[in-house]
Amino acid sequence: MADDARVDIGQLTEDQQLALQQFTAVTDQDVKDAIPLLRRCQWNVHIAIARFFDGEPAEDPVAAAPSSNTPPPQDSRHQETLQNGFTNSPRSSTSSRRRIDPAPRIVPQLESQVTTQAPLLLTILFTPFNLLYSLLSRYFRFVGYLFPFVPRFWGRLTASNINTPASRRTTGGRRPLNPRDTAARFIRELEEAYGTNNLPFFENGYAQAFDLAKKDLKFLLVILVSPEHDETSSFIRETLLSREVIDFIRSPENNVILWAGNVQDSEAYQVSAALNCTKFPFAGLIVYTPQVSSSAMGVATRITGLMPPDQFVSKLRQAMQSHAEPLSRVRAQRAEQQASRNIRQAQDSAYERSLAQDRERARKKREEAERQAREEKEALARSLAQELQARNQEQWRRWRASSIPVEPGNDVKDVVRISLRLPDGERVVRKFRADADIEELYAFVECYDILQSESGIRRVETEKVDEPKGFQHEYKFQLVSPMPREAYELKAGGSIKERIGRSGNLIVERTDLEEDGESDDDE
Incomplete structure (x- = not known):
């Protein structure tokens, strides 16, 4: 190999x-x-x-x-006593290397759960009988439905044979249970018969105790008793329930898992058969044996029959000492593997955290780039909108300036004389037709800078400017009479004469300055 x-x-x-x-x-x-x-x-x-x-x-x-040139092992058969059990003689070292019987893992199965499959040939041969049985069963159920007293009468006749299963008649009435309930029943019966004890019984099945001992590298002490043997009661009272044995089993330094069972139960009987138990009471110490195989469990020692507590503990301690060194090596190896596994997990965790941080930074960077791109796009859209608004505003002012009628002459009697003080402090006096709409006065103020320049007048007179499509002009000022203060709002409509009278002294107040101030406060 x-x-x-x-x-x-x-x-x-x-x-x-x-x-x-x-x-x-x-x-x-x-x-x-x-x-x-x-x-x-x-x-x-x-x-x-x-x-x-x-x-x-x-x-x-x-x-x-072993190969043929290896010397044959010496005979290790000797009587183990308290005198030579703890000596380091060559005989004891040779005995520690004796062959270890394997301890199999037993998973019990209740008889009620065992199912067998009949051969195909027998199934075909008994098919007519099965059909006949099914028809008769349905017929008798129908008769029982019509005549309810028939099933009760038949049940009284066959109650003694039907209500008592054969398995219970042959096993003293012990009902088969699952492993956990079987262990609990054994502990309860032991306390009822011998009083309360401090033994740390494993309250589950043998397979679970076997797996736990193998996983945690502990010793599994299996106790099997049979109520039919005369020495059972003496063994439990004098040996198993003695203070020396209880302290030895409960000591954390010994790492003992105690599992016990009654061979009248199915699980305990299967364990006794697997461990080749021929005499009761029986105690077997099962331990992980790395010297035999990396996955094997073996029987370190067997103790049968009645034995004093000190000798019982001595045999267990001697078997434990012979396996202490291999178990220590395996524990150290597993501890090293666990440490390496913890280091790998810590490294993986640190790598995952670093990767998560990198992903978070990349996500924030991507979101920041998207935000900047979105802001640049919005700023460009606002800039284009403002440029378009300015062009439309300028085109509208030129168009509106070309449509404002000239100032009426002295020959026109029905006029209104308006004195305007512009926002820059300049005062303008102009005459308007009395029937002119108030909007014409607003348009004159809006287009005053174009109308007052000679180049603007010539351009207005020579160019034909169209009104911008889809543009809604909004006046950013209002005309106010100082004393008494009165605002001549454009939305009220009406002619200049109706709103102001024959003459008026008005102040141009800008309204966009208030909006800019409010927007600044909001920011």
């Missing part, structure tokens, strides 16, 4: 590498130990995982056997 341990992963096919990756991810086993087991399972991941949890050695027992 040395060649298997030194195999190059690159020589495996893609399917084999995928199977190896799945197997190591589930079992957390080394690659050098996983490849031989996968080869024996024809690279079937499901079979390999099942054999791994059943405690099959990773190496081939035939290939891992």
Whole structure:
């Protein structure tokens, strides 16, 4: 198997590498130990995982056997006593290297849950009988529906045979339960028979205790008792419930998981068969055995029959000491692997945080660029709108200036004389027709700078300017009479004479300055 341990992963096919990756991810086993087991399972991941949890050695027992030039092991059969149990003699070291029996993982199944599939030939042969049975069942149910007293009468006749299952008649009436309830029933019966105790029983099934001991590298102490044996009561009272044994099991330094069962229960009976138990009461110490396989659990010691508490504890302690060094190595290896895993997780977490920060910075940068582009686009749109507004405003003023009639002469009697003080302080006096609309007065003030310049008058007279389409002009000022103060608003309409009279002294007040002030305050 040395060649298997030194195999190059690159020589495996893609399917084999995928199977190896799945197997190591589930079992957390080394690659050098996983490849031989996968080869024996024809690279079937499901079979390999099942054999791994059943405690099959990773190496081939035939290939891992000692070569012919290796000296045969010495006979390790000797009587273990308190005198030689703690000595470091060659005999004891040889005994610690004796063959360890494997401890399989037992998953019980209730008899009521076991289903069998009949062969196809028998199914075909019994098909007519099944149809006949179905028809008769429906017929009798119909008769029972018509005559309700018939089922009750038939039930009284067959109550003694029907209501008592055969399994309960043969097992003393112990109803099969699931593993957790079975463990709770055993603890309750033990307390009812022997009083309250401080034993830390594992209140679940054997498979769960087996997995926990393998995961946490603890010792699994299995206690199996049979009420039919005479020594059971003495073993429980004098040995199991003794202060020395209880303190030893409860000590955190010993790392003991205690599981016990009654062989009259299905699970305990299957465990006793798997552990080759031939005498009761039985105590077996199961431990993880890395020296045998990277996935195997073995029986470190077996204790059968009645035994004093000090000798019982001595045997357990001696078996634990013989496996302390391999377990310490595995614990250190797992601690190193966990530390490496924590470092990788911390590195991955730091990388994820750095990546998240980079993504956040990129997102903010992208949003800032989009905001700047949007603001530039809006500013350009406002600039174009303002330019268009200015062009339309100038075109409208030239168009309106060309449509303002000239000042009436002295020969016109019905006129209105208006004195205007412009915002720059200049005073203008002009005559208007009495029937002219008030809007003509506003238009004169709006277009005054064009009308007063000679070039503007000539351009107005020579050019024909059209009114800008879709443009709604708005006067940014109002005409106000100082004393008494009265604003002649344009929306009120009417002629100049009707609104002002024969003459008037008006002030031009700008309204856009107030709007600019309000906008500044808002900003």
